[in-house]
Amino acid sequence: MTLTTVDVTLVGAGIMSATLGTLLKQLRPELRILLLEGLPREAQESSSAWNNAGTGHAGNCELNYTPMAADGSISLTKALDINEAFDLSRQFWTHLVRDGALGAPAAFIQGVPHMSFVLGEERRAFLRERHRRMAAHHCYRGMAYSEEPAQVADWAPLLMEGRERAQPIGATFLASGTDVNFGALTSQLLDHLRASPPFETRFSTAVTGLRRSQQGGWRLESRDQASGETRLIDTGTVFLGAGGGALTLLQKSGIPEGRGYGGFPVSGLWLRCGDPAVASRHHAKVYGMAAAGSPPMSVPHLDTRLVDGLHWILFGPYAGFSSKFLKSGSLCDWPGSLRPGNLLPLLAVARDNLPLTEYLIGQVFASAEQRFAALRDFYPNAQPSNWTLAVAGQRVQIIKGDPSRGGVLQFGTEVVHAADTSLVAVLGASPGASAAVAISLEILRSCFREKLPADWERALKRILPSYGESIRHDADLCRRIRSQSAEVLGLPAPG
Ligand SMILES: Cc1cc2nc3c(=O)[nH]c(=O)nc-3n(C[C@H](O)[C@H](O)[C@H](O)COP(=O)(O)OP(=O)(O)OC[C@H]3O[C@@H](n4cnc5c(N)ncnc54)[C@H](O)[C@@H]3O)c2cc1C
Known part of the structure; x- marks a missing residue:
């Protein structure tokens, strides 16, 4: 059996490993890094352009990031956290483009306005107040608000065509939003890494086991998916950037810090339109408000996508349930992740989140007509013949123990690491790819401090x-x- 020895092993070839690997190489070029990916190429799971919505999440338009408190006040804290996190990503890409490490930015990022759009008096009052608060903050400079059909039609004509004029509407518009092709970005980052030895990628190579090695690091077992050959890797540090597969590997590692974590898989569907006559008339990412009880990641949005030089519209996502942790995963993933340590948290979450359960059941059994009706709330003149159904990426929402409630469901991203910092995993999804640099910085600070040069x-x-x-x-x-x-990135100037 062959044995390879490296400093760092990145498991998974998505945006997380690509970002962390690039940052590490920028700070310590001589690090020997090995990347292992179970699929034949990079960015085939959540980071693929078609598996996520490509929103450069900056807290501009996602209404769930600005919750309203019981006293009617609106908090910007979460939106600003995300706004700053996305800015770090922009700064990193700017540095890499200037340095020649990334190619033409238009291949992975484009300016697409971010809008929020609501129907009804109550929601409109919320949006008006949200806008008043946000427009006063320099991070959202230039954000406009309107209740005028003509103005909203000017921003996004499809929203208004065929809509009853008496319907109360409200919308915000920020010209400096972005659409990001995280798949193309991952590929460009990995191309650069491959040109920065010592760095090696092994595709079609799944990590099947991991245990602590006597030298203080980890011994990984990997399987070549084509030949079935097993190979061993001795590594100082392991990064589990395996997306939905990270929980399984964290459990296999047996580190105490991973105990009590469980996952709840949520699948998704989009409606997709590539008809140029329709798609070319929509140039915005338009986020609505989630239905009562629904998880924040299922907020519906009518979304311009610019992928491989073509213009598309995505609508969704519609949530669903599949027990797989990855699109390419196994139906046994979820049952296989159940442990005595995470069963109680899981049951507590089921008890405390009945509206979510009802919502998911409703989505799973929604008919094609019901799905289309949701699209028509945004685009009243939508024609079924222009739209096809596409399967989105798989998310694994985190469930973890909670002393007071038994267990909580988390919609964010969580970094879990071993006490000796030799293993680190990223769990969860949102805001995910947009925050890849901020998440990587957290990992550098918590796990790589001693492995990097003093300055x-x-x-x-x-x-x-x-x-x-x-x-x-x-x-x-x-x-x-x-x-x-x-x-540098060819984006609209800030307002
Ligand atoms: C429907 C949907 C919409 C989203 N929309 C947005 C959005 O608009 N904006 C945004 O910023 N984020 C969005 N996200 C989140 C974002 O896509 C993810 O957070 C991000 O892509 C995760 O990247 P990753 O590298 O951690 O995982 P992934 O891209 O999933 O990569 C993990 C890789 O690990 C590999 N792997 C798994 N197990 C193993 C193993 N045992 N051995 C070897 N390899 C393994 C997998 O094959 C995969 O290639 C969305 C996600 C979904 C599902």
Whole structure:
């Protein structure tokens, strides 16, 4: 059996491993990094352009990031967290484009306005107040609000054509939003990594086992999917960037920090339209409000997608249930993840989230007509013949123990690492790819501090100009940095 020895092993060839690997190489080029991927090529799961919505999540349009408290006040905290996190991603890509490490930015990021759109008086009052708060903050400078059909039609004509004029509507519009092809970005990052030895990728190679090695790191067992050959890897650090597969591997590692975690898989469907006569008339990512009880990731949106030079519209996602943890996974994934340690949290979540369960059941049994009716709330003149159904990526929502409630369902992303920092896993989905750099920074700080040169944070400051400062609290810094990244990435200038 062959044995390879490396400093770092990245498991999974999605945007997370590609981003962390690139950052590590920028800070310590001599690191020996090996990337293992079970599928024949990179970005075939959640990071594929067609498996996610490609929204550069910046907290501009997602109404679930600005919840309203019982007293009617609206908190911007979560939206600003995400806004700053996405800005770090923009800064990183800007640095890599300037450096020649990434090619033409239009292949992975394009300016597409971000809109929120609501129907009904109550929702409109919420949106009006949300806009009042956001437009006053420099991070959302330039955000416009309107209740006028003519103005909304100017921003997004499909929303208004065929709509009853008496229907109360409200919309916000921010020209500086983005559509990101995370699949194309992952490929470009990996091309750059392959040109930065020592770095090796092994595709069609699944990690099947991992245990601590005597030297203090990990011994991984991998299987070549074509030949069935088993190979061993001795590695100082393991990063489980395996998307939906990360929970399974975390459980296999047996680290105590992973105990109590469970996962709840949620599948998704889109309606997709590539008819140029329709798609070319919509240029915005339009987010609505989630139905009562539904999970935040199922907020419906009518979404411009720019993929491989073509213009598309996606609508959805419609949630569903499949017990697989990856689209290419096995139906045994979810049952196989059940342990005595995560059963109680799971049952507690089922008890506390009945509306979610009802919502998912409703979605699973929704007819084609019901699905289309949801699209017509956004685009009243939509014609079924222009739309096809497509399967979205698989998400695994995190469930973890909670002292007071027994268990909680998390919609965010969670980094779990071994106490000795030799293994780290990213669990969960949202806001996922957009926050890949912020998540990687958290991992660098928690697990790689000692493995990087002493002045790594000074080096980081050259890569991410806002590192150590706060865009949210410094309007000048925010404007300066956003103008620079807009210019390099070919995006609309900030408002
Ligand atoms: C429907 C949907 C919509 C979304 N919309 C957005 C959006 O608009 N904006 C946004 O920022 N984010 C969005 N996300 C989230 C985003 O797509 C994910 O957070 C991100 O792509 C996760 O990247 P990853 O690298 O962790 O995982 P993935 O891209 O899933 O990659 C994991 C890789 O690990 C491999 N793997 C798994 N197990 C093993 C193993 N044992 N051995 C070897 N390889 C293994 C898999 O084959 C896969 O290639 C969305 C997600 C979904 C599902």
